[in-house]
Amino acid sequence: MNPLPEKKHADRNGPDADARISLPLETLRQMGVEALLANGLSPEHTETVIEAMALAQRDECHSHGFHQLPGAVQLIRRGPLVRDAVPVVNDRSPSLLQMDARFGYSLLSFQTGLPVLVEKARKTGVAIMTIKNCYHFSALWPEVEALTERGLIGLVMTQGVNCVAPEGGNKPTFGTNPIAFGWPRPQGIPYVFDFATSVIARSDIQMHALAGQDIPLEWAVDSDGQPTSDPTAALKGALRTFGGHKGSALSTMVELLTGPLLGDLLSAESIKVDEGAGLTPLHGELIVALDPDVFLGAERAQHFDRAEGLFESIIAQGARLPSQRRYEARQRTLATGEVSIPRHLYERIRSLTTTTG
Numbered sequence: 001m002n003p004l005p006e007k008k009h010a011d012r013n014g015p016d017a018d019a020r021i022s023l024p025l026e027t028l029r030q031m032g033v034e035a036l037l038a039n040g041l042s043p044e045h046t047e048t049v050i051e052a053m054a055l056a057q058r059d060e061c062h063s064h065g066f067h068q069l070p071g072a073v074q075l076i077r078r079g080p081l082v083r084d085a086v087p088v089v090n091d092r093s094p095s096l097l098q099m100d101a102r103f104g105y106s107l108l109s110f111q112t113g114l115p116v117l118v119e120k121a122r123k124t125g126v127a128i129m130t131i132k133n134c135y136h137f138s139a140l141w142p143e144v145e146a147l148t149e150r151g152l153i154g155l156v157m158t159q160g161v162n163c164v165a166p167e168g169g170n171k172p173t174f175g176t177n178p179i180a181f182g183w184p185r186p187q188g189i190p191y192v193f194d195f196a197t198s199v200i201a202r203s204d205i206q207m208h209a210l211a212g213q214d215i216p217l218e219w220a221v222d223s224d225g226q227p228t229s230d231p232t233a234a235l236k237g238a239l240r241t242f243g244g245h246k247g248s249a250l251s252t253m254v255e256l257l258t259g260p261l262l263g264d265l266l267s268a269e270s271i272k273v274d275e276g277a278g279l280t281p282l283h284g285e286l287i288v289a290l291d292p293d294v295f296l297g298a299e300r301a302q303h304f305d306r307a308e309g310l311f312e313s314i315i316a317q318g319a320r321l322p323s324q325r326r327y328e329a330r331q332r333t334l335a336t337g338e339v340s341i342p343r344h345l346y347e348r349i350r351s352l353t354t355t356t357g
């Protein structure tokens with residue numbers, strides 16, 4: 001397979017700098033809170049949803065920052081998202097915690113279940129939290145980092161909007177189905193990767209469409225199955241998985257582990273719930289937590305040192321570790337307290353705080 005061209009993130013680079021506005025992250029966060037509360041989302045969900053957007057904005061993951069807010073308001077106004085859903089906790093077994101989001105956002109379930117998941121992992125070495133009946137829009141790395149901050153290894157997966165064709169096919173069959181992994185490091189920031197099993201996240205295609213920018217032909221096919229550089233045609237057609245048949249199989253795995261295993265929807269079933277609108281999908285999430293102390297006991301430090309050797313050997317070759325760009329962005333934002341968003345998004349968010357649907 002030919003190497004894919006380097007991704008261009010429409011919102012991350014300079015050409016539209018004049019059309020951008022810099023403002024304190026706290027101001028943006030407050031605007032987001034007001035917008036969601038004004039549209040009827042409960043304070044508990046509002047807090048977790050805005051925190052996820054703020055973390056993404058802080059780390060310059062623009063596609064999962066406040067770019068998501070207008071879609072969130074659309075989803076809240078349109079239903080069937082339950083605005084004040086209270087997660088139900090089912091402590092199923094010593095290693096399995098089942099959360100039912102009751103058709104609300106996933107994030108409150110994650111926050112509610114996290115202490116129980118951590119306690120289980122520390123007792124058994126391996127614990128899983130599942131979240132079903134949830135609307136999921138956020139990046140997965142904040143959840144992985146919630147585990148690494150507690151000294152645990154994390155593996156998280158969920159489905160995405162059904163818009164990806166299997167390798168060799170041309171019909172939306174999978175979601176964008178991201179997988180994230182985190183490894184706590186003895187000193188400093190964790191090793192974390194987090195990516196969609198599609199070539200690109202769907203929100204990046206949406207952002208190219210909004211910015212009027214073409215996409216590489218390798219990213220997607222149109223509704224006739226032909227490669228396309230038009231983001232709007234791509235949104236009507238299908239994205240491709242990364243890595244050909246390998247990404248296609250990983251994406252199938254995510255469908256199985258976050259759909260049927262949880263008694264929940266496949267992404268192709270989920271898209272029917274919002275009648276094909278392609279808003280935030282409804283389905284499940286799987287979170288695995290491993291406690292290295294239980295695996296290794298007193299030998300943890302020795303073997304984690306060997307892991308450090310692996311990271312060093314990667315960097316020594318001139319390669320970079322995943323999340324490095326993100327961690328650098330985080331440092332920039334923390335130093336200034338400011339973030340930059342497109343002016344049209346700023347105006348849109350302002351309008352959302354004054355309109356109740």
Ligand code: NDP
Binds near residue numbers: 178325327
């Ligand atoms: P990217 O391709 O932007 O990045 C994937 C990962 O690879 C990141 O950890 C990134 O680190 C790392 N990376 C990128 N380039 C390099 C490199 N040259 N060397 C080493 N590591 C590298 O991710 P996607 O576009 O696939 O996904 C973006 C986000 O979208 C994810 O957070 C994902 O969870 C989210 N998503 C959420 C969905 C949902 O429904 N909830 C659905 C689909 C996606 P870095 O960030 O530092 O560049």
